[in-house]
Amino acid sequence: MNFRPTFSKEINYELNKCFRCSFCRSQCPIYQSKLNETWNARGRMLMVQLLRNGTITLDDNVLHRIYTCALCKSCEEICPGLVKVTDIIRETRRQLAEAKLGPLPEHMQMSENISKTGNVLSKQRPPELQEAIDNLPQRSHTIIFMGCVAQYVYPKQLITLFKIMREVGLEFTVLRDETCCGNFLNELGLREEFLKALAENAERLRRLRVEKIITLCPMCYNTFKHDLPELAPELKVAVQHSTQFLEEVLRNQILKPTRPLKMKLTYKDPCHLGRYAKIYDEPRNILELIGAETVEPERSREFSRCCGGTIRIPYSDLRNSLSNRFFEDVLKMKVDGVVTACPSCFHNLYSTAPYDIRGVFDIVEIVGYATGIIDRLEELTGLLE
Numbered sequence: 001m002n003f004r005p006t007f008s009k010e011i012n013y014e015l016n017k018c019f020r021c022s023f024c025r026s027q028c029p030i031y032q033s034k035l036n037e038t039w040n041a042r043g044r045m046l047m048v049q050l051l052r053n054g055t056i057t058l059d060d061n062v063l064h065r066i067y068t069c070a071l072c073k074s075c076e077e078i079c080p081g082l083v084k085v086t087d088i089i090r091e092t093r094r095q096l097a098e099a100k101l102g103p104l105p106e107h108m109q110m111s112e113n114i115s116k117t118g119n120v121l122s123k124q125r126p127p128e129l130q131e132a133i134d135n136l137p138q139r140s141h142t143i144i145f146m147g148c149v150a151q152y153v154y155p156k157q158l159i160t161l162f163k164i165m166r167e168v169g170l171e172f173t174v175l176r177d178e179t180c181c182g183n184f185l186n187e188l189g190l191r192e193e194f195l196k197a198l199a200e201n202a203e204r205l206r207r208l209r210v211e212k213i214i215t216l217c218p219m220c221y222n223t224f225k226h227d228l229p230e231l232a233p234e235l236k237v238a239v240q241h242s243t244q245f246l247e248e249v250l251r252n253q254i255l256k257p258t259r260p261l262k263m264k265l266t267y268k269d270p271c272h273l274g275r276y277a278k279i280y281d282e283p284r285n286i287l288e289l290i291g292a293e294t295v296e297p298e299r300s301r302e303f304s305r306c307c308g309g310t311i312r313i314p315y316s317d318l319r320n321s322l323s324n325r326f327f328e329d330v331l332k333m334k335v336d337g338v339v340t341a342c343p344s345c346f347h348n349l350y351s352t353a354p355y356d357i358r359g360v361f362d363i364v365e366i367v368g369y370a371t372g373i374i375d376r377l378e379e380l381t382g383l384l385e
């Protein structure tokens with residue numbers, strides 16, 4: 001296939017900075033599964049250079065190496081050249097999409113779902129969530145941006161957050177006609193589609209005169225925190241991730257734990273909350289404030305493992321091998337469960353957890369349970385007696 005990307009001065013500068021030291025081998029989760037340099041950040045950088053220079057042509061092998069990058073940023077944490085690997089991959093994907101050579105058919109299906117139904121999963125809102133939404137005011141300066149995965153697959157996470165916000169006396173609503181934030185479209189190189197989705201949500205925020213957004217999903221958080229001000233600088237909207245909000249109300253004792261958590265937990269840093277948004281302390285503080293006993297994984301914070309959630313469609317086998325490696329670490333820690341703060345990581349871990357892992361939990365639900373706001377954690381049967 002004929003594909004020769006041309007890059008801006010900035011991207012060329014980044015690409016040329018890679019001096020092939022291969023330090024990224026110690027971090028790249030895809031390399032660690034495949035054990036072949038072509039799947040490493042270093043191999044990807046070389047392939048993109050060779051495509052740019054016209055030394056190699058695009059084929060399926062190259063294409064898969066470009067789309068299996070989880071954009072986890074793990075390599076960037078160790079890279080001595082500070083190469084912006086994810087910017088290079090994203091820009092290469094953007095040019096592939098422009099040339100109609102990417103993304104993959106499965107990705108296009110997700111994009112079509114958004115254009116047709118407003119959500120990536122093409123699902124209807126569950127009735128229990130719709131009922132909770134119907135009870136919210138029509139307008140408020142604070143909204144919870146619900147996101148696709150929590151809204152259509154794990155509504156209990158949102159309903160619990162609604163209850164917590166009510167408990168602390170915070171008035172809020174949601175965008176009843178919210179559509180996908182579009183972050184993953186951007187990750188796939190579908191830049192125009194991403195900007196369209198963002199512009200639609202910006203218009204809704206403008207209409208409701210929103211001043212503050214709270215998100216459950218770290219991808220939504222990054223979109224509104226970093227991309228919205230570029231697109232609509234006149235909208236002065238404060239953006240908070242739910243862990244920042246929860247830490248604040250627990251630290252200030254507006255919300256207090258009432259129920260002891262009789263279990264040992266470990267916290268999984270989501271890539272988009274940790275490496276992208278640098279929110280590492282708040283989730284840990286929350287667990288401490290509710291009195292949970294925690295064990296820090298050997299690889300945590302900047303060096304935490306990617307669970308592979310971003311590539312599960314269409315690379316589910318590869319995703320499984322990434323999740324399995326994460327759970328191997330967890331099993332060594334002898335904990336009762338894993339807590340995360342991202343509905344996508346939650347879904348990924350929940351659907352791949354081995355039998356020996358007794359629970360995968362969302363941090364909002366853990367807080368809801370510890371503060372007596374919800375009575376039951378489905379996944380915890382037997383652990384709390």
Ligand code: SF4
Pocket residue numbers: 017018019020021022023024025041042045075078079080081082083085
């Ligand atoms: S660590 Fe950075 S400079 Fe070294 S090979 Fe990897 S991407 Fe290139």
Ligand code: SF4
Pocket residue numbers: 027028029030031040041044068069070071072073074075076085086
């Ligand atoms: S962003 Fe993650 S998956 Fe992509 S090359 Fe870097 S470490 Fe590997």
